[in-house]
Amino acid sequence: MKATVEDKVQTRIPTKHGEFILHYYSNSLDDKEHVAFVKGDVAGKDDVPVRIHSECFTGDVLGSRRCDCGEQLDMALDMINTAGYGVLIYLRQEGRGIGLLKKLQAYNLQDQGLDTVDANIKLGHLADERQYDIAALILDNLKVHSIELITNNPQKIDELTKLGVQVNNRIAIETRIHRDNLDYLKTKAERMRHMLSVPDRS
Ligand SMILES: Nc1nc2c(ncn2[C@@H]2O[C@H](COP(=O)(O)OP(=O)(O)OP(=O)(O)O)[C@@H](O)[C@H]2O)c(=O)[nH]1
Numbered sequence: 001m002k003a004t005v006e007d008k009v010q011t012r013i014p015t016k017h018g019e020f021i022l023h024y025y026s027n028s029l030d031d032k033e034h035v036a037f038v039k040g041d042v043a044g045k046d047d048v049p050v051r052i053h054s055e056c057f058t059g060d061v062l063g064s065r066r067c068d069c070g071e072q073l074d075m076a077l078d079m080i081n082t083a084g085y086g087v088l089i090y091l092r093q094e095g096r097g098i099g100l101l102k103k104l105q106a107y108n109l110q111d112q113g114l115d116t117v118d119a120n121i122k123l124g125h126l127a128d129e130r131q132y133d134i135a136a137l138i139l140d141n142l143k144v145h146s147i148e149l150i151t152n153n154p155q156k157i158d159e160l161t162k163l164g165v166q167v168n169n170r171i172a173i174e175t176r177i178h179r180d181n182l183d184y185l186k187t188k189a190e191r192m193r194h195m196l197s198v199p200d201r202s
């Protein structure tokens with residue numbers, strides 16, 4: 001059966017990054033609360049700036065410096081606000097799809113010396129278990145014609161393209177590098193092919 005999403009409610013949210021319309025989606029694939037944060041008129045438009053952000057409770061809400069998620073969320077909303085139109089899809093796939101409990105266990109393994117990829121594998125998971133079907137369906141529901149994807153992750157572009165999303169361009173989203181995220185970003189560049197310029201650890 002073909003997967004579906006349904007736009008259940010739309011509401012106006014003024015933020016420090018400007019005003020957006022929040023769309024709440026239900027879907028036929030899982031019971032998570034996926035949402036889209038939409039700026040301006042995107043229906044029928046080409047080259048719409050789009051950020052597909054995966055939930056990171058520690059980074060997005062607590063301001064953790066172990067990862068770049070919180071800062072990327074702020075930067076993406078600023079970029080979309082400045083462009084005057086665009087979409088941020090917030091997918092509830094915490095911890096690259098392994099969930100919060102496993103991500104926190106992975107952090108403890110990282111503190112014992114494993115990197116972000118090997119910690120996931122040690123816990124019996126893939127390095128990245130995310131899926132983008134729901135994001136593709138949401139973009140289709142919003143009638144977005146083609147996008148410029150705000151990401152450093154080439155795999156995200158490949159997966160969306162396979163799902164029929166027309167990605168015309170990539171917009172880089174590089175955050176500040178500091179002591180707490182250097183190894184993490186380095187591993188993303190070296191082992192997950194993220195397009196990041198990270199200095200050597202030395
Ligand atoms: N399993 C695991 N998940 C993590 C870790 N650090 C961040 N995450 C999760 O990773 C997801 C964000 O993915 P990232 O790899 O940071 O970035 P991305 O979305 O692939 O790429 P960008 O579009 O460039 O940001 C969120 O769901 C975070 O909760 C970690 O060390 N282990």
Ligand SMILES: [Zn+2]
Pocket residue numbers: 056058059060067068069070
């Ligand atoms: Zn994070």
